[in-house]
Amino acid sequence: MTAEQQARATLADVARLAGVSAKTVSRAMSGDGSVSEVTRERVMTAAKRLRFRPNTLARNLRHGGVTNSVAFVIGDITNPFYFNVAAGIERELATKGMTMLLATTDDAPGSEAVVVDALLAQRVRALIIVPIAKDQSYLEGERQLGTPVVCVDRPAHHLVADSVVLQNRLGIEEAVRSLIAVGHRKIGFVCSPAELYTHQERLLGYRSALLEAGITDSRRYERLEPVLGATAEESVRELLALDDPPTAIIAGNNRASTAAWRELFNRSPRVAFIGFDDFEFADTLGISVVAYDPIELGREAARLVLARLDDPSGPPRQIELPTHLIRRGSGEVPPPDAPDSTIAP
Amino acid sequence: MTAEQQARATLADVARLAGVSAKTVSRAMSGDGSVSEVTRERVMTAAKRLRFRPNTLARNLRHGGVTNSVAFVIGDITNPFYFNVAAGIERELATKGMTMLLATTDDAPGSEAVVVDALLAQRVRALIIVPIAKDQSYLEGERQLGTPVVCVDRPAHHLVADSVVLQNRLGIEEAVRSLIAVGHRKIGFVCSPAELYTHQERLLGYRSALLEAGITDSRRYERLEPVLGATAEESVRELLALDDPPTAIIAGNNRASTAAWRELFNRSPRVAFIGFDDFEFADTLGISVVAYDPIELGREAARLVLARLDDPSGPPRQIELPTHLIRRGSGEVPPPDAPDSTIAP
């Protein structure tokens, strides 16, 4: 690493070396206007010799001061869920030559606006966020200025914006019904913090499906962690330590799923289990889950951005992506008192 | 979403409304020069009313045309390994107010230069890449222009650059020795494509550790997929179908680990197994692995970038991050013919 900090060549430098005007170089490089074959050659040679690299920034500044990147704002980058969504966004954007800027709020509601502001100052083309703050109205002005804002996984609060969410209720309802069909009446629900929209929805799905089956005494089986980061392992232990423990457990999100299964693994008598969000080995291990496609979640969000860039007008769009129960065995375990599981009738 | 595309306010607009010069606004906003308290107030109010947002791009253009983001170029965004590295990079950059631009080459060696060129045109501050092309000399010019280039996981070819890699050989050697200590002499090695530096290193580690123990006839137990995407499941099946099958298997990378374990799971007699790269449930399932910290890999890369931005001179730095064997049981299974495993002496 030598410090031979050679200066970066500009259009003007190339023009000088090629003996033409800057604009001609511009034309030659971008293939925009018409340039004679000879001069184009001359320009290209000069550019190569000077290691010229067009400055997209300056170009965009001239065009209206917007970059080519879309910002994706997430809470915790170590959560694989976000990562898969990011993968979908990146892929979809790449088809249009756009790049993804990734930023983190560390799941701190207070830092959302700060992080977003910094990104907007960098003139990102659009914003895709997993809302964590309780109020996104601070983005209203930016939206009016023409910056598309798309919310993923959770809708925005106090802001008109496109969004992509999952069919959370339906997913959990399907899981509950499936357990009931096998004979369960005592079904537990463990999940991460209750405040989040997704978890609220899933809780509502859990309750409505139970109600539907005439089960009205399940509140004691609900365990929503009060704080982010608390593990579902404890919740499961608590539930199973009850005098009248549940015979089946549903987890409401990915972290809770893995934590819960960790606790249920190797326990007997076997407690039926259905997780939320598919994961590696869930198939090999025979774990039933309410699955969905996180990559598609990202792709849809990016598509909404692209559509909005194409046509800023029109009403906000709310997309709901399907969830579906995958039966692999763990959710099909009957309760111990079921007719089929008794040794003799 | 109405189409009320109101124009974006600039420094000049704010200046006009506040009745001062543009430079005064600039001073007031950046808190740089000295501004009287009254005018500062006036400027701030005007800025708020116009929803003014300073344009970082224009500012940076004035400063030398460089953005605040560092590009991270990876092959396949769906590989959790890259994701964790990305997490480390993002976190470390965030401490300096920088953001991460994520780009993908789809593991196509030919597209690396294309993607990188586009990023450089966007004037990223630095480049962190997982090299996939056979030659990174195309970056030499850029390096001389002062753009730090850091390679992760694999060193660059034909380019002087900082890099962070793992202690690949040592990791696999430790695994092999551990298996040998339990009594294994027939040890298989399954891995993804052979061309990659990491896999070559691990293969060499495998061979040297065997040689060290006087085992010289293990070539028939080596299975390196010729193409990316081929699964290690087949390789494992092949190995176990041999007349004289191995009694232990080592996987050389994360994808191979999960695929191999999928195949070994529920098989009997139990084949000893050690994977490479830790993963969710490896602990719960009792799978021994050669582990390392992917997030730290990213953080180190980002630190190299920051150091290089701070001081471009100095020799290239090569950092090797440690790997270590985590014994959880699967790697401690003795061979069927071992004295301890026989029922009676």
Add this chain to the structure above:
DNA sequence: CTGTTAGCGCGTTCAT
């Protein structure tokens, strides 16, 4: 086909 002028939004260098 090519060059000139002007200006994108901001900061620097002088002035005042």
Add this chain to the structure above:
DNA sequence: ATGAACGCGCTAACAG
């Protein structure tokens, strides 16, 4: 403490 002029790298709008 504040302002005017100029320039960062590039391109639109006009020449010629």
